[in-house]
Amino acid sequence: MTDPKGVKTLGLKVGAELHAQFTLIAQLDGISLNDATLRAVELYVETKRSEPDFAQRATAALEAIQREAEARAGAIQGLFGTDPAEVAETKPPATRGRKAAE
Incomplete structure (x- = not known):
């Protein structure tokens, strides 16, 4: 286990x-x-x-997953006009504590 x-x-x-x-x-x-x-x-x-066709079905499933991942990455790129890795690098740092009163 x-x-x-x-x-x-x-x-x-x-x-x-x-x-x-x-x-x-x-x-x-x-x-x-x-x-x-x-x-x-x-x-x-x-x-x-x-099963004789298992490898073929698994390969098809993997290809579908890869196509979906590429489509999602393209959607993110379309939102920001950049590479998703660049978006992660330019993300503002998380703040700690409560927001100051305005």
Whole structure:
């Protein structure tokens, strides 16, 4: 398992019958429901990775993410007429304390 800072909570709703079966199987294996769920998720991920078209679908998703990032960066550049890195460099420093009364 990863360090606690990298852990995410996953809420899962299952029917009563499936829950009872899952609970029984985890008990028979001598593991907690959390560990059984983690194993199930790991198995699902490995199963999906081995699908013939998975790499192609993952590449397409990555390309879509990159296009979206480029579009957002372009929008920021359009707002300021500059490179987003330049905007970050010219950002006014944060002030501390309360604003002075006018």
